[in-house]
Amino acid sequence: MPVDLRTRLGQLELPSPVLAASGCAGAGRELAQFTDVARIGALITKSVTLEPRAGNPAPRLTETPSGMLSSPGLQGPGIDGFLQRDLPWLLSRGARAVVSVAGHTVREYAELAVRLSDAAGVSAIEVNLGCPDAAAAGRPFALDATAAGQVVAQVRGSARYDIPVFAKLSPEVTDIVSVARACVSSGADGLSLVNAVPGMAIDPVSFRPVLSGAFGGLSGPAIRPLAIRCVWQVREAFPDVPVIGTGGVRTGRDALEFLLAGAAMVAIGTVLFHDPSACSRIQRELEEELVARGIDRVSEVVGRAHDGAGVVADRHSWVLARAWAVASGGKYP
Amino acid sequence: MSPVQVRGTVLTVRRVDAYVAMTVVAPAIATRFRPGQFIAIAVGGPQSGMLSRRTFSVHDVRPDHGGTVEFVFLPREPGAEWLADCRSRDVLDIVGPLGRPFPVPRDPASCLLVGVGAAAAPLFALAGRLADRGCQADFLLGAESADRVFGALTARRTGRSAMITTADGSLGARGSVIDLLPTVVQQARTDVIYAAAPLGVLRAASALAGRYAIPVQALVDAPAMACGTGLCMGCVLPAVGTDGITRMVRACVDGPVFRGDRVRWDDVGTIPFDALGAPGWKSRAGGVGPAATSLTPGPRDIPEGRQHAG
Ligand SMILES: Cc1cc2nc3c(=O)[nH]c(=O)nc-3n(C[C@H](O)[C@H](O)[C@H](O)COP(=O)(O)O)c2cc1C
Ligand code: FES
Numbered sequence: 001m002p003v004d005l006r007t008r009l010g011q012l013e014l015p016s017p018v019l020a021a022s023g024c025a026g027a028g029r030e031l032a033q034f035t036d037v038a039r040i041g042a043l044i045t046k047s048v049t050l051e052p053r054a055g056n057p058a059p060r061l062t063e064t065p066s067g068m069l070s071s072p073g074l075q076g077p078g079i080d081g082f083l084q085r086d087l088p089w090l091l092s093r094g095a096r097a098v099v100s101v102a103g104h105t106v107r108e109y110a111e112l113a114v115r116l117s118d119a120a121g122v123s124a125i126e127v128n129l130g131c132p133d134a135a136a137a138g139r140p141f142a143l144d145a146t147a148a149g150q151v152v153a154q155v156r157g158s159a160r161y162d163i164p165v166f167a168k169l170s171p172e173v174t175d176i177v178s179v180a181r182a183c184v185s186s187g188a189d190g191l192s193l194v195n196a197v198p199g200m201a202i203d204p205v206s207f208r209p210v211l212s213g214a215f216g217g218l219s220g221p222a223i224r225p226l227a228i229r230c231v232w233q234v235r236e237a238f239p240d241v242p243v244i245g246t247g248g249v250r251t252g253r254d255a256l257e258f259l260l261a262g263a264a265m266v267a268i269g270t271v272l273f274h275d276p277s278a279c280s281r282i283q284r285e286l287e288e289e290l291v292a293r294g295i296d297r298v299s300e301v302v303g304r305a306h307d308g309a310g311v312v313a314d315r316h317s318w319v320l321a322r323a324w325a326v327a328s329g330g331k332y333p
Numbered sequence: 334m335s336p337v338q339v340r341g342t343v344l345t346v347r348r349v350d351a352y353v354a355m356t357v358v359a360p361a362i363a364t365r366f367r368p369g370q371f372i373a374i375a376v377g378g379p380q381s382g383m384l385s386r387r388t389f390s391v392h393d394v395r396p397d398h399g400g401t402v403e404f405v406f407l408p409r410e411p412g413a414e415w416l417a418d419c420r421s422r423d424v425l426d427i428v429g430p431l432g433r434p435f436p437v438p439r440d441p442a443s444c445l446l447v448g449v450g451a452a453a454a455p456l457f458a459l460a461g462r463l464a465d466r467g468c469q470a471d472f473l474l475g476a477e478s479a480d481r482v483f484g485a486l487t488a489r490r491t492g493r494s495a496m497i498t499t500a501d502g503s504l505g506a507r508g509s510v511i512d513l514l515p516t517v518v519q520q521a522r523t524d525v526i527y528a529a530a531p532l533g534v535l536r537a538a539s540a541l542a543g544r545y546a547i548p549v550q551a552l553v554d555a556p557a558m559a560c561g562t563g564l565c566m567g568c569v570l571p572a573v574g575t576d577g578i579t580r581m582v583r584a585c586v587d588g589p590v591f592r593g594d595r596v597r598w599d600d601v602g603t604i605p606f607d608a609l610g611a612p613g614w615k616s617r618a619g620g621v622g623p624a625a626t627s628l629t630p631g632p633r634d635i636p637e638g639r640q641h642a643g
Pocket of ligand 1: 024046047072100168194218249
């Protein structure tokens with residue numbers, strides 16, 4: 001029996017909780033060569049800015065153990081180019097577009113929300129709070145609960161009422177729950193956890209930083225436990241706020257881990273560079289993981305790790321099932 | 334034709350001088366392939382900690398086993414070493430063929446093929462295609478030393494002429510291909526230059542081609558490709574579109590073959606101040622043209638080039 005993967009996003013029903021993460025799938029054209037973008041939950045676009053941006057000089061990316069350090073610098077066509085070419089293309093392919101927005105001032109974010117509200121077909125807005133705040137000497141909004149809350153309040157106030165607004169947070173804070181609280185009380189309909197974590201690599205041959213901007217965001221499986229912890233903490237504090245879990249998801253089992261921690265959806269980022277068909281594959285694997293556990297609706301597992309009794313009971317039956325499978329000579333599951 | 338992701342079985346792994354030449358069975362890639370295109374391979378197995386795909390220009394494709402793909406590399410980093418340790422019948426996750434191929438002249442022309450080290454590998458499939466079009470191919474190959482010159486024998490056998498240079502003089506003339514370029518272009522009465530080499534050589538070839546007013550097609554052998562599929566935005570370099578606007582374009586989808594006169598070779602590794610969206614850049618009316626269409630050469634230039642938008 002097929003598993004019911006349907007997931008709610010505001011008024012919308014997504015066919016699956018598996019999304020493509022912002023900045024790792026552009027606006028879908030490249031991804032569509034390997035994955036049917038209409039069949040994944042949604043595509044979160046590369047963060048859109050008001051003006052076109054050339055991004056940072058190369059080198060922008062470097063491989064690190066089980067991860068990637070990157071500082072692409074938000075290269076993109078700007079909101080005009082995005083609305084003219086990228087959004088219509090995504091919609092023409094039957095994909096659901098969650099549009100990520102980025103700015104350096106609260107006003108820029110608000111203006112982007114207005115522009116997106118005038119366009120048809122935006123499933124949700126994801127507010128990338130990882131950008132430097134011009135009013136705070138370049139400290140990213142996400143590092144300060146007040147600044148993050150202000151951006152969210154402005155975006156929520158400027159966006160059409162029926163477009164859900166998700167705030168994307170950075171794990172680089174002492175207390176993720178306080179930033180989450182500021183966003184939720186400012187009207188965020190959901191949270192995206194997490195953005196990449198600042199890191200650095202130095203070239204032992206040139207004796208210089210590898211990336212042109214010295215620092216980059218660390219992403220990929222290397223940060224998955226960090227992301228899981230953030231999702232868990234936020235779910236404990238706000239059990240009713242939908243969360244998009246992001247950070248190193250590589251397999252259906254990893255996706256399941258995020259769901260158990262409390263994410264309603266998972267977004268696939270860096271792993272797409274390694275496997276451009278990862279979204280469809282992970283979706284399929286997640287379905288298999290659920291079938292193996294006799295679960296027929298994905299919504300049933302969301303946040304289940306918080307349910308103490310549930311955990312013990314599940315683990316018990318899982319061990320039993322495995323023992324049974326081994327005893328019967330079959331391969332688990 | 335759009336790329337595919339396949340599981341390719343390793344057929345052979347051979348040492349060729351300093352290099353490893355690997356042949357994999359991948360019919361869907363082989364049949365789609367055009368010279369100049371590349372493949373991107375996942376290394377280290379399914380749970381690999383090495384997340385960047387390794388990209389390789391395709392040396393050649395053959396029809397045996399339904400279609401095989403051969404590529405050549407120097408095993409000098411952990412991912413390439415892992416690949417070099419693969420054996421016949423191992424299975425690899427391969428994406429390809431990727432990128433914009435070499436455009437070939439419609440009418441017979443005198444073509445100079447300039448290559449350095451293993452970067453020269455894609456020139457040999459190109460030579461085959463040029464021959465089909467009735468074109469003459471002259472080779473100019475170089476490397477640090479004799480064991481790093483790739484394809485010297487094939488070049489001598491199949492080219493109208495073949496000049497070899499090595500930095501240490503162990504094969505052919507001592508020096509760099511850059512030193513010999515002007516002489517060869519004059520002697521061969523070159524109509525078009527094809528170059529597959531490090532940036533310095535591509536820059537020199539483009540400058541020379543400019544002086545002689547001949548076109549140059551330069552294959553960028555960018556080491557900094559994390560995905561090869563256009564997703565990561567890591568492989569950018571500044572290039573001028575037909576509208577005169579400089580954009581940061583991706584070597585993996587807008588290239589790897591570029592018209593030499595379009596790339597701002599001296600500015601590679603920077604964001605030129607006048608590039609679209611550079612800091613301080615001001616949008617002007619009509620300035621925000623579609624990045625891809627302006628860089629995609631006309632149908633006359635590329636008979637079967639992939640149309641890339643984005
Ligand atoms: C190359 C690259 C570009 C990214 N660009 C954006 C972006 O534009 N906006 C954003 O909110 N997050 C961006 N991210 C962060 C990812 O969306 C994601 O939150 C993070 O990488 C962790 O997930 P992952 O481990 O699955 O990649 C980017 C990440 C990478 C690696
Ligand atoms: S290598 Fe990733 S975009 Fe070119």
